[in-house]
Amino acid sequence: MATSTQPTGSSIPAFKTAFLESCLSANVLTFGTFTLKSGRKSPYFFNAGSFHTSALLSAISTAYAHTIISFLASNPSIPKPDILFGPAYKGIPIACSTLLELYRLDPETWSPVSYSFNRKEAKDHGEGGNIVGAGLKGKNVLVIDDVITAGTAMRETINLVAKEGGKVVGLVVALDRVEKMPGPREKEEGVDDGEPRMSAIGQIRSEFGVPTASIVTLDDLIAVLKGKGDENDLKRLEEYRRRYLASD
Ligand SMILES: O=P(O)(O)OC[C@H]1O[C@H](OP(=O)(O)OP(=O)(O)O)[C@H](O)[C@@H]1O
Numbered sequence: 001m002a003t004s005t006q007p008t009g010s011s012i013p014a015f016k017t018a019f020l021e022s023c024l025s026a027n028v029l030t031f032g033t034f035t036l037k038s039g040r041k042s043p044y045f046f047n048a049g050s051f052h053t054s055a056l057l058s059a060i061s062t063a064y065a066h067t068i069i070s071f072l073a074s075n076p077s078i079p080k081p082d083i084l085f086g087p088a089y090k091g092i093p094i095a096c097s098t099l100l101e102l103y104r105l106d107p108e109t110w111s112p113v114s115y116s117f118n119r120k121e122a123k124d125h126g127e128g129g130n131i132v133g134a135g136l137k138g139k140n141v142l143v144i145d146d147v148i149t150a151g152t153a154m155r156e157t158i159n160l161v162a163k164e165g166g167k168v169v170g171l172v173v174a175l176d177r178v179e180k181m182p183g184p185r186e187k188e189e190g191v192d193d194g195e196p197r198m199s200a201i202g203q204i205r206s207e208f209g210v211p212t213a214s215i216v217t218l219d220d221l222i223a224v225l226k227g228k229g230d231e232n233d234l235k236r237l238e239e240y241r242r243r244y245l246a247s248d
């Protein structure tokens with residue numbers, strides 16, 4: 001893939017730079033103080049819900065589709081996915097639009113592939129259940145979501161897919177925050193104990209044997225901001241990275 005050189009001298013692929021620039025201009029990536037699902041306070045936030053125009057949805061699904069194609073090509077042991085699964089809520093439009101983009105790029109490979117997603121609350125009338133789209137029983141499922149931090153959402157998804165009789169064969173996210181999972185003290189008192197820990201994505205790779213990929217990481221974001229971002233935001237991001245960087 002083509003690469004573009006960042007002003008700092010570090011080099012990241014051009015499609016990652018373009019993806020991050022779309023995120024920054026659409027305020028998908030914002031800076032301030034945010035409480036994460038894990039309870040940790042973060043100086044930045046990735047809100048995939050802000051990708052709500054056709055142009056932005058097209059930009060994000062193109063980046064996912066290219067990442068999925070190269071992920072599958074470089075991991076030939078991954079069985080061919082039958083389903084792209086997008087966890088509720090933000091994973092839903094991502095899975096649907098990415099499947100359309102994959103079909104556009106390679107109709108022969110992707111026409112037999114379906115999407116599906118979960119309801120956060122099971123439906124007890126009509127068709128019932130909590131899966132919408134293709135059933136998961138006996139299927140190879142590629143999970144696609146926006147971001148992974150402590151891995152809570154992803155663990156729930158892996159368990160849900162298993163409960164429905166499917167098999168998660170891979171996991172692709174937009175942003176890998178490359179941060180360590182919270183330890184017991186952080187969970188109870190909100191205080192980091194300073195001990196090294198793996199990232200949630202690394203833990204999922206080793207615990208479930210599920211291969212993973214991301215479009216970008218926090219390091220890519222820092223590299224892009226070095227040329228053009230606000231100095232103070234950049235400083236807070238680098239400090240956060242130093243404090244919480246995962247050991248894997
Ligand atoms: O790795 P984690 O610590 O679980 O955090 C990341 C998850 O949190 C958010 O989803 P959330 O469950 O808030 O649902 P949403 O998609 O409805 O916003 C986000 O979309 C990820 O799926």
Ligand SMILES: O=C(O)c1cc(=O)[nH]c(=O)[nH]1
Binds near residue numbers: 036038045146149150
């Ligand atoms: O950890 C989270 O809850 C989280 C982080 C982030 O950057 N974006 C998001 O939607 N959730």
